[in-house]
Amino acid sequence: MFKGRDIISIKDLSLDDINVILDYARRMVPAARGEENLPLLSGRLMGRLFFEPSTRTKLSFDTAMKRLGGGAIGFSDTSSTSVKKGETLADTIRMAEAYSDCLVIRHYNEGAARLAARFSSKPVINAGDGAGQHPTQTLLDLFTIREEKGRIDGNHVVLAGDLKYGRTVHSLAHGLALYDVEVSLVSPRGLEMPGEIVGTLKEKGIGVREMNSLEEAVADADVLYVTRIQAERFPDPEEYRKVAGSYRVDLNLLDHARDGMIIMHPLPRVDEIAPEVDTHPSAKYFVQAFNGVPVRMALLDLVIRGGDLDG
Amino acid sequence: MVKELRVTPIRNGTVIDHIPPGMGLKILSILMHDDPAGRTMTLAMNVSSARQGKKDVLKVEDLELTPEQVGKIALLAPEGTINIIRDSNVVKKEKVVLPDRVVGIVRCGNPNCITNQREPVEPEFVVVSRSPPRLRCLYCERELEDIIGNIL
16 A cells, blocks of 8 residues: 555554554664664665755755665755756656655745655655754654653654754644644744644644743653754844753753653754753653654655565 | 626627625726727626525627736636627636636735746746635745635
């Protein structure tokens, strides 16, 4: 049911789809760690078309493909490609799909992955399109919550930081809306979660609280998901420093947190999580970054081969 | 009861009725743009209406609308009706209906959307609601805020 399927937006996936992907990702963990040889995609090629630079996403897709015995072709910026000569995305896709078994695309325009899927007969995975969708990030976030907390249902998830411009928290909110969770939103004034997304959460029956204080929010939180507050969102650097300071996660804040709460961050982080937190048992952001590999292995094998481990 | 006729009936053509007041001019300009033949068109504005209070009515002689034109009218006048007139008789009367997908008649309002770049695709929207019309871009997934200003 996944063979040949495009993965463009988290909204295209049902709860069953997501659970199939997360179950399969768990099966990939030993191979992702290098503890098992799992050459399911031996001889297959991933066309990796990155029109915009990215460190983690590119590395983890490349690693995922190689851990499954496959290879990767493509580019990670457009400086040496025909795109610079004015080639349309549609033409680039028609060329690249002929060379590979699936396409992974990151692009600066919203909707680029959906367009790529229209022109490609091979499955397309969206690795981030402008301010739009980044479904594999959401899947690895959900996987991390499930692996660390045992399940996704029943958790109180706090989304903190820049909730207005952060695409990862928008997609995650849509993903969480499929589960039985409680969500709290903590953001500086002017960087609140868009009303449309809060509306979606409420429509799905999710309890949503909007709060001002991180201390108050972590008191009964199971998951604290932190995003970066970018200095360029603030016209006044002094204002930015004040706001950034009050959203910083440090050991003092963790004194107020419920036992067993986990801290997640899509990375890169700047000042929003103090380095002293890195060795605290709550800190799961590097585990989360690793989880990008098994989740992307699962997706690649599902869309290229259909994901049958015995086949 | 003798009904006062503000404009004379047409023999053959289309009458678009129940247009929200003020939208008639916009529909007129779209149809004129599509019609190099220069057909006779009559627009009545702010006509009293039992249903709407005020409405616009547009009559176009010797023209039956294309599905694309009906789609545009559905965006501007979601409660509109279209009457087809042949030999001075109304042979068909139907409400305009916005299809589930709107393709190639409005552009996406997001300048960073891939459909606003030089790509060989028509803008395409999913209809979220019909009246009032709400459209979400199939590509960038944003809802179009200004539908009328983005009609192609």
